[in-house]
Structures are given as structure tokens and as C-alpha cells.
Amino acid sequence: MRQITFSQATLEAMAEEMRKDENIFVMGEDIARQGGIFGQFKGLPAEFGFDKVMDTPISETAIIGACIGAALAGMRPVADMHYADFMGVAMDELFNQMAKIRYMFGGQTTVPMVVRAPDGMSSCAAAQHSQSIESWFMNIPGVIVVTPSNAADAKGLLKSALRDDNPVIYFENKILYKEKGEVPEGEYLVPIGKANVAREGTDITIISYSIAMKKAFETADILEKQGIHAEVIDLRTLVPYDKEAILQSVKKTHRLAIIHEAVKQGGVGSEIAAFVAENALEYLDAPIMRFGAPFTPVPFSPPLEKAYRLDSEKIAKEIQAKF
Amino acid sequence: MRQITFSQATLEAMAEEMRKDENIFVMGEDIARQGGIFGQFKGLPAEFGFDKVMDTPISETAIIGACIGAALAGMRPVADMHYADFMGVAMDELFNQMAKIRYMFGGQTTVPMVVRAPDGMSSCAAAQHSQSIESWFMNIPGVIVVTPSNAADAKGLLKSALRDDNPVIYFENKILYKEKGEVPEGEYLVPIGKANVAREGTDITIISYSIAMKKAFETADILEKQGIHAEVIDLRTLVPYDKEAILQSVKKTHRLAIIHEAVKQGGVGSEIAAFVAENALEYLDAPIMRFGAPFTPVPFSPPLEKAYRLDSEKIAKEIQAKF
């Protein structure tokens, strides 16, 4: 199959869906003239015009708020957040309006919109341009949260998101944009809410998503050499997360590790670990292990940033120590 | 000892600290003329003047942002958030500025301020005036988070917060305001970061904080009648949380339940459960149990709101079923 980048995969998903549904449009800062700061919108205005691909003022509350209003009035807006770090600016719109409108109005309406949020560490972008804040949204009923880890999922999940009648937050990792992968042409949907058993194994379940899937695979490779066969699960969707897939795997492997780039404390790993400790504790042969960032903001300087990152050697070593 | 309300206890803490430290002042909506929507600032302007107790515009970003700026310039500001639900409006200020300033500037400065956030369900205040969002802040390095559950702690933790050189978020539950309790006069500090073993027991550890401590006690009472002696721990501080106290108790009781009013998924219980599953799994004789709100916004109508609340009978029953 042809290989395209994660970024191209998102472009393909957008273009295909926009051709089919004239209600879709996208707005954000520097996405039209420039094509998005990571090139993820490049060429879109050429096909769809500046009316469907709109450069906005630096006004995140208006970007999200107006997308909600447009969704209520029949459109399917897509908002680009520039950096996930800026979601805090529009947090009220995201959690008090977007997430709650359908419920608090008793199901009278839907809010079909997609919030695209480039996240994660890139290269020394420091504390305010490197964050992964997906776990907050696990605690906010009313939104769907997806976190593609590769080009194919980037396309399939974005297409599903664009067709979903619920508000969807689409966290796209900045480093992944440039990663190539096999991506099916045309109609290719990855269902929301289903995890992907990315590698089968018998000895431990490693759960991850987004960029950290790389670390999950690396860790599995290292463990494999030591005779430990890890099953690697890509959550793909965080809200709702695939409880069945997790339980099934843990009941098979009797061990669990969760890996994500976000801060470990209060991260997605906490919810997954808690869920398993609640529902499959008796199957566990070893402590659950969480791997995530230290409890500090992301530091700037290269050696600090490097030390802040997940290290699969270290992860594998810690896992192995529990065998 | 004399009994005063939680609300009076916070007032006492404020007044005592303001008398000692002229750098403390407080700002928020309707706190001066009205004394705070829950009366929690009543009488403060009479003693300290409208210069120290300031009514602000409806501008949450300016309230938090200006408090940060004032803190950088040598003051010790206190911000009242009106309702914790409105923290989303100032989320960028809270997590990208307040929480990060000290770290990203390499420790050059401190941001000594207190954010007071009345939270929780009151009586049919519906989706945007009933929330408990403390768990988000467990994932945000750089803030201290305290959650008093009674009048004495309300005073002692607020005094500690007002003296702390770190930014502190002080979640004060709306229903607790009116609850009376014994509160020491004068100098009374509850240390930040230390949990309180509120009731000793041997058979299960019940961890809670804030308003849900009531449910924890109720649950313990019910269990007691069935011969189950529960140890009840009040976390008091969520960031940093008292890991030692938790481990010590779980190692003794071999069972763990966590109860909070906030949404269960992605709540504080997730972090606590995960922490124990990581560090004391081998001590556990039963699955960890989390009790929290269902995964929906808070509904308005009385029977819905009632069903949404924690129910100690049900909690006790579920716990007992695992014995």
C-alpha cells in the first residue's frame, strides 16, 4: 500500500469528507494562508476556498464558541487549536458549553464539531508549547476524545470524527505529523471507541496511545529479546475507552503497564490502572505500572527535555524487574 | 470548644492572616458589597476596607491574571472564583501562568496566591453550577490543591495556604459552608500535604475528602454495624497527596475504597487507586473500589440530582459484597 505521512492522512480525511459534506468547514489561526503551522491544512484552501478554510483572529474562545454556535445552526465545524496548550484559553467553551449543551438541553440538539489539537513535545518548545492534557477530558462527560498513533488511524479516526454527531477532540501529536505509514485510499473509517491490539502477546499488556505507542513498541521489542512477550494495545479513543479490550488482554496476560507522554500523575494511566484494579485485580500477577512524564512542566533545555521524555530502555528494565 | 461554621472558619482564617500580613488582599465578584455569594466574606470589608476586599468586574481571566501579577510584585492575593465551574474561563491563567511561572523562570520568583473555588452540588444548581473539577489539577504540576472537609480544616488549611509561597487552589464545598464544627481559636494550622486518619479501622481503608467525607463516615457507620471496621482517611490535600498515609493504611486493612462527589471517571479516585495498584497491590485482598458521580453533567431536576448523588447505603452494600 502507498505510504503517506500522518499529516497527509489528516489532509486526505478532511478533503474526502469536505467533498461529501458541504457543511464541513475549518477555522483556526494561520491555517489558510500558511496551511497550518505543521502544514496539516496545506492545499485545502486551494480546493475548498477561503470560505471553508478560515484564518481567524487570535481568539480561542471565539474559535470554539463560534464553532459551537455554527454547529447548533446546522454546520459541522472543525476548529484548529494551533497548540493543545491553548485549549485552556477556551476551556469554558469546551467543557461548559460544547460538552454539556446536548445533555443540559435534554437532547434537543447535537453539537457535531471536531476540535483538532496538536499536542506533545516537539523540540525544546518548552512549558507552554509541549503539553499533553488529554486526561482532563476523561473527567468531562459529553466529549469524545481520540488520539491516533499512526497515519492510517489519523485518517480513519478523523473521518469518523467528522461524521460523528458528538463533539470530538482530536489530539494529533506534533512529532507524528511527519511519520509515514500505509494508509488505505478512499473510504477508510476507524471506529470510535475501539482499541487496537497492535501486537499480540501473552506475558504483559502494554497500553498506550498517540506518540507513546512508539515507546510501547520499543519496550515490547526489548522485552521480547528477554523472552517476555508483550501484548501492545493502542487505545485509539480515550473517551469512551475500550474497557472490554483492556480486560480481555489483562485477563490473558495477568500484567499491565500503561505508557503515555503526559504527566503521569492524574494522567490517562491513572484511569486505566484504576479501572483494572477495580475489575480484574484478581487476575493480576504483579503491580500495575504507569509510565509518564515527571510531575513538572516541560523544561526547555535539550538535556532537561531529553530526561523528561519516556525512555523505553528504562521502562523495559522496570517492567522486567517485576517478572 | 466553641462551634462555628465552615464559612465562619474561613472568615476567621482570612481575618487573622490579614491582620498579620498587610500584603494579603482578596478580589472577586460580589464579595465586598455582598460578602460573597455564600456569605464567606461577610464583614471582611468592614475591618479591612474596600481596598483589601475588592469587587471585580465579571472578568475571571483578569481576576486570576491580576492576582498573579500582583503576587509577582510582592503581594499575597486571594482570588474568589464565585463558583469552581468558572475556573474554565481562567484556565489558561491557572495552568499556563500561575502553575508554571516559578518553574519556567528557573525559580527566580514565587507566586504566593490562593484561589478560592466554591465547588460541588448545592440544590438543583444544574450542569454549570455544581461541578467538582479538582482532579484536573492533579495533572497540573505547580499548584497545591487543598480540599477541607470540615470547619477546623477549613481554617487550618486556609491559614496554611495564605502563608504558602506556592499558588494554592482551595476548593471549598458549598454545602459545607453552613456546617458547624469545633474550631480552635487563634493560631491553628493544618499542614499542607498531610492526610488525616479521621477514624481508625482494620478491615478496609476508605479514602475521601471535602463533602464526600460525610459519605465516608456514613458508609463506615453502616459497615460497622455489619462488623466491618473501616479506617477513614481524609486526604485534605490532593496535591501533593499523602502517599505514605495511604500506603500505611492499605497495608494494614488490605482493602481500599475511594469516595468523591466528582465524576468517577478520571477523578481523584483514579489516581489514588492507580497509586495503590502500583505500590501495594500485593497487600490487597479485594478489588479497589471507586465511588463517584456518573459520567454525565449534573442534571437539574430534583429526582435526577438525587440519583446523581453518592448514596452511602449503596456504597456500603457494594463494599460489603466484596467481603
Add this chain to the structure above:
Amino acid sequence: MESYSKELLKTFYYKMVKIRRFEETVERYFLDGEIPGFVHLYIGEEAIATGVCASLTDKDYIASTHRGHGHTIAKGADLNKVMAEIFGKRTGFCKGKGGSMHIADFSVGMLGANGVVGGGFNLATGAALAIKKQKRDNVSVAFFGDGSSNRGTFHEALNMASVWKLPVIYVCENNQWASTTPYRTTTSVEDISLRAVGYSMASKIVDGNDVFEVYEGFKEALEYVKKGDGPFFLEAKTYRIKGHFVGDPEMYRTKEEVQEIFSNTDPIKKFTEKVLAEKLMTQTELDEIKDKVEKEIKEALDFALNSEYPDPSEIYEDLYV
């Protein structure tokens, strides 16, 4: 004045009295403990929603505030379902999930009250963006209070609407108070509409207690906006007669002060005096309308009182599609 059709005059009176009587009823039942939560009354401000909505159709949108009953009724929402929602009944617009602060009727373009002050600016702006994209001949209206004009959302919405020339009208209900705070102590400008200058936006000030002035002002706004020249800012000066919410002890002002003001600003009194003096309507016509309203209110109340509460299991419905 002769240019007003009898029908329109009747509508003005009907809507204003309907809102007034609705609010008085809500107040009573709230004080009796039969309505849960908070309620913020629109009493004294009826001329604004009435004068504005008289020119709107169901295809036009409004975004409302925490003080949303008047907007909802003026926009044409079914009174029974409004009342039932406020009582928390399953037959209400939101099936009891929303209540007073989250009343909405999407079928008539009423996009919802909002518990977050200043939450509606951007929603209305976005609805106007949709209208423009759909090339429809409609408009979107954001009702907002003086206090909310200090929120950042005000600024971001108005700038965006102006830049994109959106068909949205921002209607400021300057009732002089933001909760317990006189607006000028926290708002840095006397006429909030002056802020329109910063967005190159057209604006106008009207007497918000005079339904005719509101109606004319809004029609001007509507014509302007429909030309495609961009948004419009209409400031309606009024006064908050009741406490901020039902139960507000109102320590910050005296009853006398308020009554004195109300005697000069009551929009219904103003209207009645005018139409009678100028012989545009007869007392009988007014009374007939009043009776009709009385019946509707009674019916709505019966409907609400006799409706069932939602079943606890309904908590889990209506979250995701």
C-alpha cells in the same frame, strides 16, 4: 405612531404581559419552594425581548443569558414546556435536565439560556457564521447584560463578527446592575455601546423600557445587518427591578429607590398609557389580552404541576448521540 398595525400593538402587549405574569408566577412558586434551583427574573425588562423578537422568525437565532425566561417566551417557545422545565418536569423543553438557567427551544431558534455569564456571545456569532455560509436571509441575536460586557468573550466575539461581517446583532440589556454591583463600578464606560467603536461596528442606544423604541432600533439594526455590512450593537437602557435572583436580600439598595425608578420605567405601564392616550388601543382590547394571558399562565402552571418528574434512570440519556 399610526404606522403600527393593531396586530403588532397587540403582540407587544400580549408578549410583555405574558412574560410579566409568567415571571410573577415563577416567583411565587419559587418562594413557595416548588421550583428548584435558581431563578433570575426578567420583570421590568420585558420591552427588550418583546421589541427585538417581534421582528424575528423561527429561522433567526437568539442566544440568551441566565435571565432567559423573557427571551424564550418572546421568541415564541411553548409556555407549557417552559414552565414544566422550570419546575424540573420531564415534559419540559430539556426533560428536566436544564431548569431555568438552561431553558432552550431549538425549534424556534432559541439556542439556550446560559449559566455562564458571557457564554452566549460566541454562540450567537457562530450561528451568524452558519447563516452566512448557508446564504440564508436570517440573523442571529445575542442578548447580554451590562456585567457580561466585561468578559473577554464579548471582545473576541465582536471582533470576529466585525471582521467577517456576520449577520449578528448584539443586544445589551443594560439594567444598571450586575448581581450586587452597580455596573459603573466595574464597567469602564458609561454607554457600553461605545465599545462598538473598537470593532468598527455600528451601534445605537434605545430606551429599553419603551417597546416602540426597542422595536424601531432593532429594525434599524436588522436592516443594516441584512445588507451584509456586518454586525450591529444595540444598547437598551433599562433597570433591574427585582433582586438578582429570587431570594436575593438586596442589601445593596432600598425598596423605595427601586419602586421610585420602576414607576417611571415599567415598560407595560408606559405602553398602556401611551396606547390609551393616543387611542391606539382600547381598555377592552387590553383586558382581553390580559385574560388570554391569564388563561395561558394557568394552563402552563397546570401542565407543569401535573407533569411527572423524570425517572432517575433518565440521568443516563441525552449525553451522547
Add this chain to the structure above:
Amino acid sequence: MESYSKELLKTFYYKMVKIRRFEETVERYFLDGEIPGFVHLYIGEEAIATGVCASLTDKDYIASTHRGHGHTIAKGADLNKVMAEIFGKRTGFCKGKGGSMHIADFSVGMLGANGVVGGGFNLATGAALAIKKQKRDNVSVAFFGDGSSNRGTFHEALNMASVWKLPVIYVCENNQWASTTPYRTTTSVEDISLRAVGYSMASKIVDGNDVFEVYEGFKEALEYVKKGDGPFFLEAKTYRIKGHFVGDPEMYRTKEEVQEIFSNTDPIKKFTEKVLAEKLMTQTELDEIKDKVEKEIKEALDFALNSEYPDPSEIYEDLYV
């Protein structure tokens, strides 16, 4: 012109050249891959920070932006530590934790660059509130870009400062661009300072490429603010000569266009021509300053290059007190 002391003239030139040469150096080392992260250069806008900071002391505060090197240097921060920070070294102001976007020197009242556009408005306002409470005779300054004036924080800060009559000066660096977007396509007003009207705030527009005009304008602002009459809005018109960040492909404009504009706006050229023509300074004096700057830059560079990176264990330091 004669009213300018030789010392002040020298300061103007010294600061502007120092910033220019600093930025050129940073650009070179960034392109060489020796500076990590992002850098946003202040080239072409030197007259603003220089003209403003000339009237400030270490007890006055400034809040800066993502484009903060110029402000930091103008405020008097030690060049070595600025450079070291941008290189990510332990000897930098933030011990390598911040970098270009988070450069700060609290010892001279520089409250930090900010990676969040519009993040500084409220911080500067709060610092002014502190000054007022402490009854000090100081001021606070918020530097901000044209693009950031569309953030809600702009609105909330300016309203609050006006209501409380705070000693804060909002200095708009209108460089015509917000990243890839010409400001007028997303900003609904030609002169951003017009927005001051909405806050009953005094304002003034100056040529931001003329250090004398900036200096005079800011002095006027300072005097106004120190009287206690409230905040001031100073708009300095300038032009962003370089790409938004180093490495920006600048697809949205031509090099020629920019060069043409720069030949008329370069604040250093403007200054030099003026002082030489009016014989306020000699070429020798200018050259001496240039040499001094060259030495300082070299020293700062040596300092940065020879400094150590922080140790990985330092991640855990400086979070909590």
C-alpha cells in the same frame, strides 16, 4: 531636539544596536542549529522597547511577549544571562528551563516573556495593582502585539485597569502582522488604540520606528499615569521585518516588499541619519558605541557557549518553594 542629553542619545543608540546585534547573533546561531526551540526576533522594532524602557527603573515592571528579547535587553537584563538562557544553559536567567519564549529577569522588573499570546495583559495589570496598593511611585507596562489585541485578556485587563485607575501603560507594538496574517484581516479596527475609547482610557499613536517619538509618547503616558488618573494606551506603529520566527518560509509576502519597507522604517538608520544631520552625535561617537556593543555581544556569546547545560537531575528543581 536640543533638549536630549548626550547621555540619553547614547543610550538610545546603544540599546537599539545592542538589541539588533543580539538578534542577528541569535538568528545566526539558531540557523546553525545551536539554539534550540523557537525564536521570534525583534529586529526592526528596537525603537519601541528602547524608547519605553529609557524612562523606567528597576522598580517599574514590564510584561513581555513571545517576542521578548528586545524588551528584556532594553529593561537592563544582563546580556550574558539572556544569551545563556536562549542557548539553554544553566547560567541563563531561568537555568535553561525557559528559553527564548520564557526569558525573564525579575531583578530588573522584567516579569517574563510569554508563550501564550495575550498572556501578559493581566499580569501587568496585576503588577500595577500591587504598585497602587503599596503606594509606590512606579508603573507597569504591558508590551503586546497587534494580533494579541484580539484576545479576551486584552479586554478584561483594560477594563479592570481603567475601573481601578491603575498605573499601567499598554504599549501596542503594531507591526502589521500576526504570524502569517496581516493584522487588518483579523482585527476589526485600523488603529488599535481606538479601542481605548471603550474603556474611557487615554491613548496616543506614535511612530514606533522613531525612538524619539516613542520616548516622548511614553513620557506623556508616564506623566498621565503617575497622576493617578488611570491607565494609558500607547500604540506604536512599526513593521515586522523578519519572519514570524526564525525559519519562517514567509510564503505570504515577498522579500522585496519587506526590504522596501525596511529602508524607510529601520529605526537605527532613522536615528543615525537624524543625529548626524542635526549634529547631535558624531560618527565617532556612534562607532564607539557600536564597538562596545560588539564586545558585549561577543562576551555574551562566549559566556553562553562556554556555559554548561543543566544536569538532567535539575528537572525536579524550582517547581515548588
